[in-house]
Amino acid sequence: MIRSLVPADRGQLVALFERMGPLSLRHRYCGAKQRLSDPELDLLTSPDGIGHVGLAAVSRGRLLGAGRYIRDDADAAEVAFDVGDSDQGRGIGTLLLERLVHIAQCAGVRRFRALVEADNSDMLAVFDNSGFAVRELLEGGQYEVEFEIADTDRFIAATTERERQATARSLRTFFAPSSVAVVGASRTPHTIGRAILDNLIRDGYQGPIYPVNPNVNELAGRRCYPSIASVGMPVDLAIIAVPAHLVRGVVEECAAACVRGIVVISSGFAEAGRAAMERDLRTLVREAGMRMVGPNCLGVLSTSPDVSINATFSPTFPLRGNVSLASQSGALGLTMLDFSRELHLGIADFVSLGNKADVSVNDLLSYWHGEPRTGVIALYLESFGNPRTFARLAPQVARDRPIVAVKSGRSTAGTRAACSHSASLACLDIGIDALFAQTGVIRTDTIEQLFDVVSLLSSQPVPAGPRV
Known part of the structure; x- marks a missing residue:
């Protein structure tokens, strides 16, 4: 800072x-x-x-x-x-x-x-x-x-590239963490914390996994720790699935333990009318030099064979491929993962952004722009945090990797749905059309159309002209 x-x-x-x-x-x-x-x-x-x-x-x-x-x-x-x-x-x-x-x-x-x-x-x-x-x-x-x-043009270009590289480095902890702690892991079947712990183990995460729950000594054959501080080993990424009123205390522990990234699964923040609580959380994270996905999200995953991390509570782990997905909506994120499996579409990375209190779509574009496993980027968006930054980043990324997006809120009902999830107004549709056209983003109207286009582009280059 x-x-x-x-x-x-x-x-x-x-x-x-x-x-x-x-x-x-x-x-x-x-x-x-x-x-x-x-x-x-x-x-x-x-x-x-x-x-x-x-x-x-x-x-x-x-x-x-x-x-x-x-x-x-x-x-x-x-x-x-x-x-x-x-x-x-x-x-x-x-x-x-x-x-x-x-x-x-x-x-x-x-x-x-x-x-x-x-x-x-x-x-x-x-x-x-x-x-x-x-x-x-x-x-x-x-x-x-x-x-x-x-x-000068050179100063602006140098500053932009340094900013992109710094952002990309800060996000690597989500897709290639050296160790993961699951705070809120539980003995109770089908709870979110337990589902995330089971997914990490089942889908072959390559690093150490530390369940954290003060009321349990052992989970899934692994020692369970009462707190992040008690782990006694470096924790690179912490997945937080505890009630909203406990999240701040856990984040403070993560900051003290030098955790680099946190994924806050917990809901009950801006989307529930507690915007001040969310702002306080973002301030705490940034002052500690951490990055945060969420809150109110599904989690993150990467199919990289070196990592193979499924830090979500989705029952679906996708096939390995070159498509990276981001969804602001957790529910739509689940649908996107299911679609990818049904269509045998290979995925590189997936992120459910939730309320986007810290990590944003723009940050992900910076990361995926330099990620060789990503060949196509697919986005489900409910709002834009910084359209000006998007307008600067997206054309650079789209020259190398096509970006396909569904922007919710095209109808009145869609606008109400977007507002109810993200606690932020959906942008005017005509402005979004203009922004996507200016930046080279391919817009689709539905998730089904998105996957049709992504399936094509994942194995074929972008057409050089309009004669399709």
Whole structure:
């Protein structure tokens, strides 16, 4: 998470300084430095947001890096970054630079300047790869770096690609987790938690499975743990199937245990009129640096032979293939999985998005765009979270992999159905038609039509012209 530096970050900045080795400190301060003085800490933690902007890159409550600019001219500012040695090379400096550029542009700053030690190749690479036309003048063992920060095609393209790659990496935990915990697994047959646990085992998930239930010692021949914290081993993905009022506590445990991804099966959030509870959950997840599918969803699955994960409560595990499916509706998700089996249509990945509090269709497009197992993308949509992002992403994806979509709400009844599930208004149909036409998405009116088109495209290329 990127946010403004505040006075409460004083201790965190000292800790960050202490995680920087002698070479990093020389690169940052252009000479040896032993400590941050009190006046320096006062300055760093009190940016005014006008002439001085300071940002913090934070994950799980820990300050990973800081970036700032101080205006030294009417239209120019000097920029600098601090990143701990163990966190360098992860793109933190690049992300901070992009955010600082956006803020500076809005404030009327036209140019950034920096002094960079001649042997600080990593910082020079951050500037050179930014997408801006960087001017570098070597003088006295230091580069004087300067560049205009007006948007360029190269900067926009570089930023978009970095964002796509970061999103794709963050979603890998759902489709190729190294371990899975099922919170809410039960002895009771046919309950959701038990069905998910049984599916993981039956369909051959390749990693460790940890059932979690404080009232049970053993489930399906496996030790059952009272909490995520008690597992004592790294948990990559947690499937949460407990009553809504218990979900926040479980997510807090997951955050403390450094779980990377969670799938919240539980309902009872925005779709039930509890939008504030859902917003609180999303904030908690993002502050912890996790990703979340759901809430109010069916789950996720992947047929990859290296993983073979069925973290859904669907009785159907599809055949392996090259079609990746996403459904906002759990009920329609079940139907889509059943259809795929009946038609002998092979599936690569499946995601039931539910309320889309965090992971969205746009995120999935970013992931599937670079996923070689995915040849066709099929979507059932009830609403759009960010049509502008979709309009930017979809054409890039559709050049390589056809996207076929059913958008609910075409009729008045359909609009009411979409609103009842997702707690968000279905978009105007004429606008959706225009958006799909602009982005190269193939729209169908029904699930049956969707599968007809997907079945064709899964084994044949997209027609090059209209003569079909």
